[in-house]
Amino acid sequence: MADTTWTSETIPLASGPLHVTRSGSGTPLLVLHHDIGSLERLPFYDALAQQHTVLVPSHPGYDKSERPGWMRSVRDIAVVYQALIAEKGLRDVTLVGLGFGGWIAAEMATMAPRGFKKLVLVGAMGLKPEHGEIADQALLSYIDYVRLGFADQTVFDRTFGAETPVATLEQWDLNREMTFRIAWKPYMYDPSLPHLLGSVDTPALVVWGRKDRVVPLECGERYAKTLRNAKLEIIEDAGHYVEMEKPDALARLIGGVK
Amino acid sequence: MHLMYFTEQPMSAYDAKAGLDFGATALMFSNKHFDPVAGSRLYNEYLEHYKLAEQVGFDGIMLNEHHNAPFCMQAKCNVFASILAAMTKRVKIVLLGNPLPLAENPVRLAEELAMIDMVSKGRLVSGFVRGGGQEQLATGVNPAFNRERFEEAHELIVRTWTQEGPFRFEGTHYQHRVVNPWAVPLQKPHPRVWIPGVLSKETIIWAAQKGYPYIALSTEIEATKKIWQLYDKVAEESGHSGGPEFRGYLQRCHVAETEEKALANARQFMWMQGEFTGLAHPVWSSPSGYFSPAMRKAFVEYAVGRRSNPRGAAFEDQIANQQIIAGTPKTVIPKIRRLLEETRPSIMGFWSSDGFVSAADTRTCIKLMGEEVLPAVREIGKELGLWSPFEANAPTSRAFPQPARPADEV
Numbered sequence: 045m046a047d048t049t050w051t052s053e054t055i056p057l058a059s060g061p062l063h064v065t066r067s068g069s070g071t072p073l074l075v076l077h078h079d080i081g082s083l084e085r086l087p088f089y090d091a092l093a094q095q096h097t098v099l100v101p102s103h104p105g106y107d108k109s110e111r112p113g114w115m116r117s118v119r120d121i122a123v124v125y126q127a128l129i130a131e132k133g134l135r136d137v138t139l140v141g142l143g144f145g146g147w148i149a150a151e152m153a154t155m156a157p158r159g160f161k162k163l164v165l166v167g168a169m170g171l172k173p174e175h176g177e178i179a180d181q182a183l184l185s186y187i188d189y190v191r192l193g194f195a196d197q198t199v200f201d202r203t204f205g206a207e208t209p210v211a212t213l214e215q216w217d218l219n220r221e222m223t224f225r226i227a228w229k230p231y232m233y234d235p236s237l238p239h240l241l242g243s244v245d246t247p248a249l250v251v252w253g254r255k256d257r258v259v260p261l262e263c264g265e266r267y268a269k270t271l272r273n274a275k276l277e278i279i280e281d282a283g284h285y286v287e288m289e290k291p292d293a294l295a296r297l298i299g300g301v302k
Numbered sequence: 303m304h305l306m307y308f309t310e311q312p313m314s315a316y317d318a319k320a321g322l323d324f325g326a327t328a329l330m331f332s333n334k335h336f337d338p339v340a341g342s343r344l345y346n347e348y349l350e351h352y353k354l355a356e357q358v359g360f361d362g363i364m365l366n367e368h369h370n371a372p373f374c375m376q377a378k379c380n381v382f383a384s385i386l387a388a389m390t391k392r393v394k395i396v397l398l399g400n401p402l403p404l405a406e407n408p409v410r411l412a413e414e415l416a417m418i419d420m421v422s423k424g425r426l427v428s429g430f431v432r433g434g435g436q437e438q439l440a441t442g443v444n445p446a447f448n449r450e451r452f453e454e455a456h457e458l459i460v461r462t463w464t465q466e467g468p469f470r471f472e473g474t475h476y477q478h479r480v481v482n483p484w485a486v487p488l489q490k491p492h493p494r495v496w497i498p499g500v501l502s503k504e505t506i507i508w509a510a511q512k513g514y515p516y517i518a519l520s521t522e523i524e525a526t527k528k529i530w531q532l533y534d535k536v537a538e539e540s541g542h543s544g545g546p547e548f549r550g551y552l553q554r555c556h557v558a559e560t561e562e563k564a565l566a567n568a569r570q571f572m573w574m575q576g577e578f579t580g581l582a583h584p585v586w587s588s589p590s591g592y593f594s595p596a597m598r599k600a601f602v603e604y605a606v607g608r609r610s611n612p613r614g615a616a617f618e619d620q621i622a623n624q625q626i627i628a629g630t631p632k633t634v635i636p637k638i639r640r641l642l643e644e645t646r647p648s649i650m651g652f653w654s655s656d657g658f659v660s661a662a663d664t665r666t667c668i669k670l671m672g673e674e675v676l677p678a679v680r681e682i683g684k685e686l687g688l689w690s691p692f693e694a695n696a697p698t699s700r701a702f703p704q705p706a707r708p709a710d711e712v
Binding site: 182183184185186187208210213214217218220221222224225228229 | 330439442444445446447584585586589590591598599601602603605606607608
């Protein structure tokens with residue numbers, strides 16, 4: 045794999061400053077991270093940058109983007125990202141939403157039913173499961189919650205350290221606080237989203253880890269059924285964090301979508 | 303001095319082993335372990351203890367509330383306050399307090415408190431708290447807006463009590479088309495507000511700015527002195543002097559006929575602190591957004607089991623630093639003197655027993671307090687010039703400088 049150089053900038057949107065890292069060239073991919081935030085770099089991001097211009101913003105109030113005190117919903121973030129796309133003059137954007145970021149991507153797609161090149165939802169939150177539950181981080185320690193998202197705990201150890209540094213825990217706490225501010229109740233879904241998803245014409249790829257213990261697979265099935273033009277891919281040995289457990293497989297699935 | 307009786311109303315009648323096996327006795331510890339037969343008996347015992355506390359000379363009865371935990375059976379302090387309003391004649395009914403952020407409708411709370419004030423003929427002291435961490439989860443209230451909701455609900459309640467209705471309220475967290483309840487407090491300008499707390503600097507600063515007495519809950523002496531340093535500094539910046547009439551102190555204090563018995567019963571104070579079964583859970587007790595941002599690192603480490611509870615200490619240490627006082631009246635009085643001399647509060651709450659202490663021993667404790675301890679403490683208070691807000695005719699608050707009085711006595 046070729047060396048990938050990443051740059052970062054803080055973009056002063058009217059709604060507040062937004063921290064964005066970018067790399068690669070080609071058609072733009074907007075990668076939307078999990079509720080736990082994201083490491084600066086991941087092998088998955090590097091793999092995507094081989095074929096695309098990859099933009100990874102820190103959601104408002106997460107990681108390096110400062111907290112907008114006014115923000116009250118996940119849909120607010122979706123609107124902010126529409127503004128980011130307009131501000132940067134991006135066209136033919138593919139949205140790659142990971143977990144919580146998948147919920148944001150789904151909301152964005154409902155706002156512009158033909159506005160995106162492709163919609164990729166990976167273990168996306170946003171829909172209420174009919175049978176199971178979305179794992180509630182409010183009842184779990186920072187470490188237990190993140191570990192729950194891995195089918196293979198050695199990947200957690202390798203990625204975050206078997207003895208996770210306090211600085212990481214503090215960042216997870218800040219990110220969790222922001223998640224509470226915008227997704228506390230109902231927790232991790234939007235009752236109006238299923239009614240709006242049916243208008244989305246954008247070709248969609250829904251990816252789920254078979255061993256996802258954070259968001260039940262039934263949510264993936266429902267996304268695939270409700271979106272007009274969607275395909276469901278299940279990755280056998282992955283949990284919720286497919287991009288950390290199976291980065292190449294996921295990047296191949298996305299890269300294959302022209 | 304204003305001397306109050308307090309109990310957490312423990313629900314100790316459950317299978318202790320079940321709690322130990324589960325590893326926590328809060329929030330998710332199943333209420334299948336709650337025994338309503340024992341609950342009924344205990345509620346009625348606690349009412350008898352309150353009645354006795356008034357008879358033997360306490361000035362006030364302090365009530366509180368918690369949710370989803372056996373360490374406190376009061377799920378709504380206004381319920382017991384209502385009962386006491388009718389059942390007692392003289393004592394102040396001191397709520398420390400209603401957890402404001404848990405209220406979805408603060409106007410309803412203002413109405414309930416006004417009713418309690420009227421039924422009790424103006425004996426209500428209406429404290430407000432933020433609620434514990436697990437209570438945010440138990441009631442589904444967003445911990446990230448805890449302090450904002452506290453401050454906004456407080457503003458709405460005080461306006462509901464003091465401003466003629468109807469008016470409209472458009473806040474960040476509360477919006478009301480019509481605020482115009484047909485129940486307003488008997489006391490004018492409004493019932494006194496006292497603010498209890500343990501740890502958060504933000505609450506001390508807020509209370510000092512508002513000119514409300516702050517009640518330190520079982521803090522150790524040195525920590526309590528630091529609270530007053532901060533309180534008095536902010537008070538001065540805000541234009542009032544601070545001092546004893548703004549200071550309250552709740553301390554565990556068990557009195558018995560013998561030292562041995564007192565110490566054995568006092569050990570039960572560790573019950574709710576987890577030594578026996580009252581186990582807190584580090585994640586549920588400190589949800590993100592609830593604790594002070596200055597304490598983030600400590601709470602994060604606590605939540606993943608790398609640090610003990612920033613609020614905890616061992617029994618022996620708590621005896622030594624007088625967070626737990628135990629003895630006969632003769633030995634307890636000098637210990638209380640030390641607390642009063644060192645921290646100079648004018649409001650003193652005595653948390654008399656906890657856990658499995660028998661109803662008979664609790665009654666003995668209340669009687670010995672009333673007959674021997676309280677008269678001595680009053681003399682010490684006079685000697686040290688510790689005049690309570692009632693004795694000192696202290697202002698109700700910075701915003702409402704008139705001392706609170708029943709409307710028929712103004």
